[in-house]
Amino acid sequence: MTYLGIKQLPAKIAWTPLKHRCGCVADWGWDSEAIPPPQFIAWCINVVGENCPWHGGETEQDMPIPANETIALTHPGSGASIYVRKATGSDVALGEQLAADLQGLMEKATNNKLALVGEIPPRYRKWLYANGYDPLEAWLDQRLTDIVLNRGEVTVTPEMLNQVP
Known part of the structure; x- marks a missing residue:
């Protein structure tokens, strides 16, 4: 997964919150026009067992990512962006x-x-x-x-x- 930084969000993003190994709950966003649903499902299956991006994801190395921002990561299969933000409210x-x-x-x-x-x-x-x-x-x-x-x-x-x- 490659950190792309903060990007302008597409108009239509669907969000799925998931708790990670580190205890954080990240809200994962995707655009179904850029990534087929089975690829997003596979992404979620893989990331749920890892730390959240703020705690280094699969590398477990804390990353200097702004805590209150929505960031973009590169989906390795399609090169499309997957978005992540910290979950809030009932999404936790x-x-x-x-x-x-x-x-x-x-x-x-x-x-x-x-x-x-x-x-x-x-x-x-x-x-x-x-x-x-x-x-x-x-x-x-x-x-x-x-x-x-x-x-x-x-x-x-x-x-x-x-x-x-």
């Missing part, structure tokens, strides 16, 4: 929850796939099989989307499941 608690959810999900995806399959609503799992989808892969993608892109909002609701044949 949300970032703690999202990081815990993300790390728990990735732990299950790596070490306990049966538990993850068990989380898939049976009616939805049956529909996924019947329509040629890998239920585990589809559920993992859905949960990652809910956690990272939808800020923890669950989108596979009981109302939606009632519509599944």
Whole structure:
């Protein structure tokens, strides 16, 4: 990750707060026109286990970054900017929850796939099989989307499941 400094923000930025190993909660911003959603999700999976940028990120070397500024970092896959600022207000608690959810999900995806399959609503799992989808892969993608892109909002609701044949 390359620190680009303080930049003018694009008009449309989506923000996702995440707690880091150092204890700070950073609010990560991205422009979906510059970075595809799966790349931003992968970025979040990688950075949640590291220190925040103010505490050196993966290098663990404190960086002289202004504490109250939004800064830009370079996404290594696309060269596009990803933005970060310190989370404030209710985003601090949300970032703690999202990081815990993300790390728990990735732990299950790596070490306990049966538990993850068990989380898939049976009616939805049956529909996924019947329509040629890998239920585990589809559920993992859905949960990652809910956690990272939808800020923890669950989108596979009981109302939606009632519509599944």
